[in-house]
Amino acid sequence: ETGEPIVDIEVNGTTSANPTVERSWLVGYYPIKSPDGKVVLLSTIVTDITGQKSAQKSLTDSEARFRMLYENAPVMIDAFDSDGRCIMFNKECERVLGLSSEDKFENRQLLS
Numbered sequence: 001e002t003g004e005p006i007v008d009i010e011v012n013g014t015t016s017a018n019p020t021v022e023r024s025w026l027v028g029y030y031p032i033k034s035p036d037g038k039v040v041l042l043s044t045i046v047t048d049i050t051g052q053k054s055a056q057k058s059l060t061d062s063e064a065r066f067r068m069l070y071e072n073a074p075v076m077i078d079a080f081d082s083d084g085r086c087i088m089f090n091k092e093c094e095r096v097l098g099l100s101s102e103d104k105f106e107n108r109q110l111l112s
Contacts, residue, residue: 003039005030010049023050 007028014022026049032041070077071090076097078089093099 003031003033003037023048024053025049 005028009027009029011025011027012022014020026047028045030043030045031039032043034040073090074092076090076093078093079087081087089097089099
């Protein structure tokens, strides 16, 4: 109706060629106008993003597993930036050093 493109619509479904395989596509609709500005045709571009979606899910799952292991490890794990400020530490650091979660965000030097 507006004559403007509609882009990045995510569509999920199956095809008749592979009805049991769920796929994901990114769809864009682009109007083609006549010289007087009326929309006379619609061009559609469909990009299969199934692989990217699968990779993103794998990465998200991996990050969640790492986070669980990191937070619950029975050893102290911490990280410091190049200025020596603590940017993250796990629950064992909190327990042994008496730190709180607020200390993570103060960016102060916890150890000297």
